Amino acid sequence: MPEALLEIRDLHVSFALERSTVYAVQGLSLQVDAGERVGVVGESGSGKSVSALSVMQMVPSPGKITAGDIVFGGENIRTLSTSELRHIRGGQIGMIPQNPLTSLNPVLTVEAHLQEVLRLHLGLTRREGRERTIELLRSVGIPDPATRMHEYPHRLSGGQRQRVMIALAMACAPKLLIADEPTTALDVTIQAQILDLFDELVESSNLGAILITHNLGIVAGHCDRVVVMYAGRVMETASVPDLFARPAHPYTLGLLRCVPRLTARRSRVFHAIPGAPPQVTQLAEGCPFAPRCERATDQCRTQTPPLEEFRTNHAIACWHPVTEPAEVAS
Amino acid sequence: MTDAPLLEVDGLVMHYDVRGAGTFVRSRETVHAVDGISFTLDARQTLGLVGESGCGKSTTGRSVLLLERPTEGRIRFDGQELTELGRRELTGLRRRMQIVFQDPIGSLNPRHTVGQLIREPLHVHHLVPKDRQRERVEELLELVGLPTDAVSRFPHEFSGGQCQRIGIARSLAAEPTFLVLDEPVSALDVSIQAQILQLLTDLQDRLGLSYLFIAHDLAVVGQMSDRVAVMYLGKIVELADRDALYARPHHPYTQALFSAVPVPDPTVSSARRTEVIGGEVPSSLAPPAGCRFHTRCPLAQERCRIEEPQLRPAGDGHAVACHFAEEAVRTNPFGSILPADLEDNAPHFGH
Numbered sequence: 258m259p260e261a262l263l264e265i266r267d268l269h270v271s272f273a274l275e276r277s278t279v280y281a282v283q284g285l286s287l288q289v290d291a292g293e294r295v296g297v298v299g300e301s302g303s304g305k306s307v308s309a310l311s312v313m314q315m316v317p318s319p320g321k322i323t324a325g326d327i328v329f330g331g332e333n334i335r336t337l338s339t340s341e342l343r344h345i346r347g348g349q350i351g352m353i354p355q356n357p358l359t360s361l362n363p364v365l366t367v368e369a370h371l372q373e374v375l376r377l378h379l380g381l382t383r384r385e386g387r388e389r390t391i392e393l394l395r396s397v398g399i400p401d402p403a404t405r406m407h408e409y410p411h412r413l414s415g416g417q418r419q420r421v422m423i424a425l426a427m428a429c430a431p432k433l434l435i436a437d438e439p440t441t442a443l444d445v446t447i448q449a450q451i452l453d454l455f456d457e458l459v460e461s462s463n464l465g466a467i468l469i470t471h472n473l474g475i476v477a478g479h480c481d482r483v484v485v486m487y488a489g490r491v492m493e494t495a496s497v498p499d500l501f502a503r504p505a506h507p508y509t510l511g512l513l514r515c516v517p518r519l520t521a522r523r524s525r526v527f528h529a530i531p532g533a534p535p536q537v538t539q540l541a542e543g544c545p546f547a548p549r550c551e552r553a554t555d556q557c558r559t560q561t562p563p564l565e566e567f568r569t570n571h572a573i574a575c576w577h578p579v580t581e582p583a584e585v586a587s
Numbered sequence: 588m589t590d591a592p593l594l595e596v597d598g599l600v601m602h603y604d605v606r607g608a609g610t611f612v613r614s615r616e617t618v619h620a621v622d623g624i625s626f627t628l629d630a631r632q633t634l635g636l637v638g639e640s641g642c643g644k645s646t647t648g649r650s651v652l653l654l655e656r657p658t659e660g661r662i663r664f665d666g667q668e669l670t671e672l673g674r675r676e677l678t679g680l681r682r683r684m685q686i687v688f689q690d691p692i693g694s695l696n697p698r699h700t701v702g703q704l705i706r707e708p709l710h711v712h713h714l715v716p717k718d719r720q721r722e723r724v725e726e727l728l729e730l731v732g733l734p735t736d737a738v739s740r741f742p743h744e745f746s747g748g749q750c751q752r753i754g755i756a757r758s759l760a761a762e763p764t765f766l767v768l769d770e771p772v773s774a775l776d777v778s779i780q781a782q783i784l785q786l787l788t789d790l791q792d793r794l795g796l797s798y799l800f801i802a803h804d805l806a807v808v809g810q811m812s813d814r815v816a817v818m819y820l821g822k823i824v825e826l827a828d829r830d831a832l833y834a835r836p837h838h839p840y841t842q843a844l845f846s847a848v849p850v851p852d853p854t855v856s857s858a859r860r861t862e863v864i865g866g867e868v869p870s871s872l873a874p875p876a877g878c879r880f881h882t883r884c885p886l887a888q889e890r891c892r893i894e895e896p897q898l899r900p901a902g903d904g905h906a907v908a909c910h911f912a913e914e915a916v917r918t919n920p921f922g923s924i925l926p927a928d929l930e931d932n933a934p935h936f937g938h
Contacts, residue, residue: 300776414867444639445803449847449863471776474849478856498853515781516851517806523829525788527810529781533746 260331262465263289263312263433268325270307270316277538281307281320283489286564289433289465294456296480296497297469298512300534304489305469306355309437312467313346329433348378351426353455355438357418361410367394367421368406371428378429393424398454416447420454427458434459434466440475452479473516477501485509488537488545491564495571505567505578508546544576552577591666592627593765593797594651599624599660601646605872619871620646622821623660625898630764633791633798635812635829637805637844641871642818644801648767651799652684653677664765682712685758689770691750695742701728701753702738708760727756732786748779755786765797772807784811805848809833817841820871820879823898827905837907839915840880846921862922878909885920886911 270282282304289295299305310316312327314334327334330349334342346352354360361370371390375381381389394402397420410418419439426434436455440448456479459466468480476483476497483500485493485508493506504510514528532549544550547557556576564574601621606614621643628634636644650657653669662669664684672680688694695704705724709715715723725735731752742750751771758766768787772780784807790796800811808815815832817825817840825838836842846861866883869875875882881891888911896908909915 300778416867444868445805446639446843446847446864447867448849449861450865452849453863472849473777473851474856477851477853478849501851501853512777513851515777517780517784517804517810519806519809519833519845519848519850520855521810523810523812525792527781527785527788529785530778531782533748533779534776 261288261328262291262293262330263287263467264326264328265308265312266326266328268308268311268327269323270304270311270320271323272320274319280537280540281489282311283537283540284564285325285484285486285489285491287467287484287491287494289467291432291465292459292463293482294459294466294468294480296476296483297467297486298471298473298476298483299486300471302488302534302536303486305486306437308486309352309435309467309469312433312435313350313352314342315346344378347374347425347431348429349431350433350435351429351431353419353422353426353434353436353439355441357415357422357442358410360422361418363410366407366409367413370421370425371406374425374428389428393428394421397421397424397427398450399424414447415443416450419443419447419451423451423454423458427462430462432465434464435469436466437469438471439468441471448475455479473512485512488535490545491572491574492546493571493573493575494564495568499568499571503568503571505571505580506573506575507550507552507577507579510579511549544574552579593630593665594628594799595661595663596627596647596651597625597661597663599647599650599662600658601643601650601655602658616872619821619874621650621657622874624816624818624821624823626816626823626826628765628797628799630797631791631795632813633800633811635808635815636799636801636818637803637808637815638818639803639844639868641820641868643821643871644803644818645769647818648686648769648799648801652681652686652767654686682708682714682761683763684765684767685761685763686767686769687751687754687758687771690774691747691754692742694754695750695757697742700739700741701733701745704742704753705757705760708757712761714760714762723760727760730759730790731756746779747775748782751775751783752786755783755790759790759794764795765799767799767801769801770803771800773802773804780807787811805844817844820868820874822879822908824880824909825905825907826898827903827907831903831905835903835905835916837901837905837912837916838880838909839884839886839911839920842915842919842921843883860922862920864921880909886915886918 265285265287268282268285272279272281285308297305307316311322316322368390371393372386375386375389390406391402394406399405399420440451470476480497483497484491487508493509504513511530515530530549542561543559544557544562547553562574562576564572567573567578599621600623603618603620605616605618636647638644649655651662702724705727706720709720724738728735728737733752772783802808812829815829816823819840825841836845843864850856864883869882877893878891878896881887890910896910898906898908901907901912
């Protein structure tokens with residue numbers, strides 16, 4: 258079996274605040290192969306964005322990675338020096354952020370952004386950089402790139418800005434692409450355009466990709482494998498077809514039932530999960546979903562279920578998995 | 588009088604003058620936020636208003652309540668022409684028309700307790716004598732599913748979903764018959780969204796409310812609305828009964844919207860062959876002549892560039908503003924497998 262492009266093993270991240278500590282990620286393990294799109298899905302506060310930032314060693318202070326390994330291309334990223342990390346960030350790993358406007362420098366033109374990356378990582382001259390900039394902008398679908406590259410970020414639409422961010426992420430031909438809610442700030446028709454571009458790039462460059470999202474529809478259409486997170490833990494991980502056809506964790510099933518469907522007839526009854534996702538400030542035994550779970554028993558409240566293989570390539574952390582197919586399809 | 592719609596909007600126009608570009612010469616430009624839209628809403632019904640950012644849906648919601656005076660157009664609420672009313676009369680009528688905002692936390696004053704927030708409309712409209720106010724506030728909290736001890740707490744102590752419940756309680760304090768719901772769930776996580784949608788549905792049944800439900804999420808709008816209006820660049824491009832619209836969208840833009848929605852089912856998303864719509868929404872400073880969608884429409888002809896299509900009846904209770912709606916229905920330019928066709932083979936979770 259060939260080595261995975263990226264392997265995260267038992268990652269723990271916490272934020273020590275003045276009066277409390279937030280345990281944002283507790284034991285995330287995840288693997289990404291070349292050409293594979295892995296979706297990380299969860300609600301706010303589930304730890305999905307912090308996990309993405311951890312891969313680049315960019316967890317904002319006071320956040321700290323307290324345990325775990327992040328192995329990329331055979332090297333443990335956690336042991337690298339700052340200068341070694343700099344080669345990886347924006348070089349071998351590209352990142353697409355949620356809000357392109359705050360990620361672009363308002364006083365620099367589009368060209369200046371790309372030139373900087375190309376000069377620092379690839380040592381291109383201004384002239385070479387300009388040619389490459391035009392090429393890159395064209396490849397992400399910016400019309401008339403030779404003119405548009407002189408624009409400042411505020412002159413571009415949200416979709417165009419996100420295309421520029423993708424060009425930046427792709428500038429150094431990375432092996433891994435991390436997209437953190439790349440379309441949350443965009444309208445649905447522009448979202449469809451950006452996701453198409455994402456698929457195209459992953460396929461044409463055989464990239465490994467992590468796509469972080471709260472939208473199960475995006476996972477269904479644009480990922481191969483999926484990790485469902487809740488309160489900093491992995492609840493379920495499976496291939497995309499398997500997860501949607503046979504969700505085994507009550508949380509996943511609950512989420513799938515909550516999503517309003519375009520295809521469903523109108524009914525005046527909505528499936529909701531009672532309560533709200535917690536912010537984990539205490540390390541206690543027990544399943545974090547137990548307070549909201551209708552299947553919860555005393556065992557769930559006192560013992561943390563481990564993430565274990567439930568079916569082939571389908572693991573869950575649950576003492577009482579959903580096994581009856583009728584319950585899913587009814 | 589019982590047959591007349593509760594709300595009638597006729598030819599609503601909302602333009603904003605803005606300072607244009609140009610460093611030395613100050614030019615004036617006009618944002619065409621809403622450009623002549625008409626619709627009606629019957630009592631106890633929900634009209635969904637859907638469209639992408641900048642289409643004018645929120646502006647419509649605010650103008651209907653006269654939170655901003657429309658540039659042109661008539662708004663009749665329960666038989667009264669709002670644009671002709673004086674300030675005092677308007678305040679009286681406003682009690683019956685309320686709004687719930689998108690940002691549940693930002694729309695609540697952080698320095699006021701929940702009790703103060705909900706009590707304010709009671710004061711303003713002199714609804715309940717002082718000695719009964721506490722009781723009324725507790726009643727309202729129970730109505731929206733919050734514990735009564737919330738009275739003395741502050742908004743920051745509550746989650747987003749709970750804050751939205753507070754916002755709803757505050758709107759209901761004035762005992763309205765009509766609510767504008769401006770993206771009430773788009774800031775919430777899906778598991779919480781469903782809770783709030785259920786609450787709004789139950790309140791409508793219990794209190795006989797009418798809703799103008801504004802949202803960008805077609806699936807949410809489809810679950811909440813009896814009729815749906817689709818907006819694009821300040822115009823209504825299609826208006827139809829919910830079932831008719833979702834079974835067979837007639838306007839190419841509506842079709843494009845449907846085909847762009849990610850479906851949470853991998854068998855469906857791999858089976859449906861959709862054409863992603865190209866281009867972006869043009870600026871509302873200078874909307875295109877003719878049909879405003881012609882710059883992105885695969886069916887556009889010379890006529891679309893010149894002649895503006897009016898909203899016209901097109902069968903099955905659809906009203907559509909497109910010269911070639913019949914062709915759009917036949918050819919489905921965005922290749923969307925229509926939702927109705929999916930219904931049989933898509934697995935359903937729950938219902």
